[in-house]
Amino acid sequence: MGRVIGIDLGTTNSCVAVMDGKAPKVIENAEGSRTTPSMVAFLENDERAVGQAAKRQAVTNPEKTIFAVKRLIGRRSDDDATKSFSDLVPFKIKPAKKW
């Protein structure tokens, strides 16, 4: 039987809940916390870290730790908001090759 899940994609944290009978139940992540940082880090040898792990290594890898990208959803690269956002974050924002 199909299960209903809901995802709250937040700018800084995200949360997942599943319908358990009539009430929603928040699912904990592997580390046991109910919210997970909305972050992803790209590391050497094609490794990827997400959530809490990505946050913990952010200091050592600021240019490849991506966060708060929810702010960019639906925006074009030449949007004013994109430019002002780009000034605030250590990672680079480039237009896609084809769009």
Add this chain to the structure above:
Amino acid sequence: MPDKKIQRPEEFAKEKITPEDKDENLVEMSLEENDALDDEIDEPEESDEDSKNTDSEIKDQLLRALAEVENMRRRSERDVAQANKYGHLAFARDLLSCFDNLSQAIALAPEDKSHFDENLKNILVGVEMISNEIDTILQRHHITKINPIGEKFDYNHHQAMFEVPNDDVEVGTVVQVAQPGYLLHDRLIRPAMVGVSKKTSSTDSKEENSVDKQA
């Protein structure tokens, strides 16, 4: 009469009635109740088939309900096991600052204790004994300390607080532990707060220049 659409009681019960059409159906029922009863007597075969259908539906529902109960039993079993395994995590987390302070207190005592009077020495020994006792208790409850000095930085267990320019060790080595971390089974209670080595600034600025040129 046969061309008339008749709603038999069992059919009525079978249908899922939404609040909006409930009243309407009830009115229909009361008007055609007599017809429905007549019809039932006239066509017994069809009624049998209907009840067979209802039977299989009920069987299906029963099987689903049983499966759901089994799932729930397993889920609650797992939840209880998890709660037992990790239930003291928050409590342990709150206690960590006490352990930190205790070990700092011990670290404060000088190596050379010859000028200490007897009472002070006894107090120190007592504090060390308490600290050792705590370590044993933590081990018993599957809490392990993370003190990664000299190890490679591991984002699963360590939190990078700052970078230290250091060419003597490999890049990404933990060169300073500001605060040890703790694990409960495989779960982090607190990551170890660490300083991580990076290349010294001269090579850094070279890299930056080359990046600028490329851009």
